[in-house]
Amino acid sequence: MGARKYMLTIWSLGENLLFGGLTFGWALLVIILKDEGVYAGLCTASNTSENVSTTTPPIDSSEEYVQTCIAQERQLNLVFTVAVVVRALSGPFIGQLLYRRGVRATRIVMVICLSAGLLMIAFTSVDIPWLLFPGLTFMAVGGEALFSSNIQAAYLFQSGSSFVVSLMSGMFDASASVMLIIKIVYDRGVARLYSFLTMAGAFILLASISSIFFLPKTFFKDGEPVRYRKRSTPDVTVTAVSDGKVYQRRASITSAEFRSNIIPPLQHCVLSPVFLSHVLWFSILQLRWYFYLGAFNTWITLVSKGSEEQIHFFTDVSLYVQLCSVVMALVSGVVLGFERRRCSDKPTSIQRRLRPSLSLQAIACILAIVLSSVILVPSTDILYFVFIVAIALRTLIYGMGAAYIQMIFPVEYFGFLFGVLMCAGGVIGCFQYLLFVWMETNPISPQKVNIFLLVLTVISLIHPVHIWIICRRAAIKAANGERRVDKLENYDFLLRKRK
Template identity: 30%
Template sequence: MAGFGKSLKVLRCLTFATGLVECLCFAGAVFGWASLVFVLKTDGYFSSLCVNATTVNATQVLDCSEQDEQFSLVFTIASFMNNFMTLPNGFLFDRFGTTVARLFGIFLYTLGTLMVAFSTAALSNLLFPALSFVAVGGILFLITNMQVGNLFGSHRSTIITLYNGAFDSSSALFLVIKLLHEAGISLRSSFLFLSACSFIHLLRTFFLLPRGHIPYTVPDHYTYGVTCGKSNSLSLEQTAANANTQMTTEETPFNKEPVKQEKSFRECVMSRFFVWHVVWLSVMQLRHYLFIGTLNPMLQRLTAGEPSLVSQYTNAFAITQLCGVLCAPWNGLIMDRHKGKPRAAGESEQEADLRASGLSLFLTALQCLLFSVSASTPYLPLQYLTFILQVLNRSFLYGGNAAFVSVAFPSCHFGKLYGLVMALSAVFSLLQYACFAVVKGPLDGDPLYVNIALTLLSLLAFIHPLSVFLHCRSLASQRAINASS
């Protein structure tokens, strides 16, 4: 059995390492949109929308605002699909397991990359479905990989946040494509290579992941994947025991406890925690999406259209995205700081987790406020600081979102609530296109007033951590009253 245990350890380490590479190199590529736009503009996508215009000085200039609007719309739709489809994708994963969900995700991702590869300036509209397919396929990679944390027990939260950080950092993929394009490698060649990498995703699906779900907690000698030749098998008694354990856990693969009689799904959705959490995520996500979707025209404006400066700042933004994988675990450490410490008399583990999450929620809102103020300041060198604040806040935002849902609500509703939060925030994120239209129209390309409005809107995110703090203080007061009586 010693050899069997060693082979299991190797299998799990391979699963973790390849999952990290998959999230880091593929899953969140769509959020490197600013780098890809630079390439697409160079190749003439939507260039027919650029028209000659006359300035107040009677100077002829090329007005490409309509082109920028189309690029913004492509990203708006793709980012919307990335979040909104989390709800049906979550149900697909829960109902049919890892293999089916991943095969669907690989199909979409491959289809999307092939559509970009065979698109041309004359077929610019192919970008709309292509980027949406890449976005939805990528989020399925993340959803199916997060369960890998279940294999590592006490390090579960760290691995989940690390994968979310890798998802954020994968936006640097389009920076690599941009640099290759500048070195003479065509856009088609780069995306054909991405399509060919789907073979690697298929190998992971069949050899390094289960058909169903990875349970939490993991039974002794739990194994998965297709094995070749003779393998060490479990005894009949062990197999039966593991099956019984999995029956109680596979329906909620990320959860630690079996299903109990808890609040109904409707009661959870109608609770103030859920409402304020949706607001918390939505306002900050809108700020991030608008910033990413309008980064190229913003840099065009601040650099007076100097191509070398636009390229320099676009590269700087993409490089900072690589730091997401380093920043994300910090939030997990903040939320797990109370683990292993004695709790107050009468305090439940859920209450302790909820109390710890309050600081994370507050710091995330504060980061977003600072990021928004920096992004709103029309001073070009300051944008380096903006890029740093953006990646730090984004890495905290999504890891904190999943963690809060898991501690604040019954485990039996985690998948549905997480998907619903993401779907509702996706609907709210559609406002980014309206904001862009306002900037392009009434504001004549100057985003200052929209940025100020979004900065003020981001203040709503502070209500959520305040609500959590007041709730925890109320519970502590109630415990004190009960102890004294």
């Protein structure tokens, strides 16, 4: 199994890199769609301006300036919003499918959705622009199913699983760079239709090979696939006290009884404060990322004052920077692994399981605050810094979003809990479109929207502060020799290490 698990992991990483997060290359796809005139029919003289800043380009300037159509911008942003929200809302269903039917059934759904999405985008044209809605949505849902099934490979590793989760997330993020390749070949005369048809064919071939021959039918667990393990009825030590004396004896219990004593009920995990605060953290930061991505083209047009050359240049640069998400994922995985080793000798399971995620989740909040602050400066000089901060934030949002659940909760619940997390984030993500409409109401609205998001990102600090308080209380009680106290008993039961 040693060589096999590395082969499965490398293959899963490759799939994530090529097809997982294609939706996040939306900014480049928008440029292609605008160039082709998709939804340009919505533009009229009343909603088209020479450029967003309403400044007039110099007469003797050889630089080209774009015309910005508000109706077209809103329609394309609506396409993106619908896709990412439906992707998030599909999380619980994908999680249940993964939990009940395993990896192979989930991947069948993934192949159908992602290939259908690629084909619909391929055949989108000026005459049938509505294909963008189901196309991008299916592509987003298929990417989510791909990520959820491939991330199970992390459970093949008894040590370093959090590093694999972070690396998977980095590959998922870097897959947006595939859109950069499509734009490059589009600029050289290759039609979008042929690029997406090629991608669809390659995906169906590669995903079918891995689903049938490589990946297991069920899911991975504790260093071995479930199908290779034999569960036995364990013996336990039963302790009783009578007349002031302690008596112990060995007794056999059923597997169901053993399982109920080791793994907490699913509803306890979903309703636990450590999970709910994580949902709050994830939803706020994902909204910040969604708005940055959905309004990217409009924002770049504002900053560059409508210069077409600068719009294309900085959009390409942002995608090149996004390739660095793999490196950022490696760094975050190394840091998380270091934190887990550093906390492995803590006296309580609460500290051992919660404390390692604290620093990276706090850093994600700080990055979101920094992004919301520097983006208020309408200058091209800060764009490189903004791109780096945004990609680092994106890596930590999804990397820690998954790794946090993987570290704390049972493997059987990962798919469902991750789905609930994505679903809640999707509901909050609906407000991205409302923020985009608000941004376009008047020239000062973009500043107001970013100030509002700045306040929200400050609120996201509640989660790392909450974790710090729990770990601090646990440390104090352990130092005083008290094993349990009030609400910490529930946390200790929820986070108890499984044998």
